[in-house]
Amino acid sequence: MSRFERPVVVQVSRHAAERVVFDVNDAATILLRDLTRETKKRKAAMDACLRVLRGESHPPAARRAFVAAALEAKILRSD
Template structure:
């Protein structure tokens, strides 16, 4: 379950080993949130896109 940006980043690192543009965008979005440069909804959208691409089920 993804509760916060740290969870999303960990899943991207562990579960999405293949580097794709969507994965890279999601990691960048998570890092921007962690640095205080962006807001969580942007990271969530990027994470969902990468997870869908990797066919990881979404559990809303």
């Protein structure tokens, strides 16, 4: 199961609606499609999501990494 205990709310652009991220798949999609700047935090979040999807890690680790990347990209609305 790759669901987050608590969803994360992001807004990928000023004109986009807020999006509620419920699980690792949603987070990975946003990292791939919307966060195009290559940063260490984005890469760490991508790696964390992949580890969960492979069954090598747990969702809380991916959630923490995603929140850090979202904060850095200034798209985090609520954690």
